[in-house]
Amino acid sequence: MKPHEIRAAMVLAQTKIKDIAEQCGHHPPAVHQVINNERPNPRIRAAIAEAIGKPVEEIWPVQKSEEQAA
DSSP states (O other): OOHHHHHHHHHHTTOOHHHHHHHHTOOHHHHHHHHTTSSOOHHHHHHHHHHHTOOHHHHSOOOHHHHHHO
């Protein structure tokens, strides 16, 4: 999903970035970075996926560079 689609899904789920940040013990800018795919934090990704009801892999498909790193 693209960042604007993730944010739209969060709005529909009535979830705010601040809520995700508090749930994960991070600051809101860290959640922004995950949404914009600038930071691959698994805990934040899981919280966002749970909030919008989609699997993590559907929101952030595995990139070739991530496969090689794993």
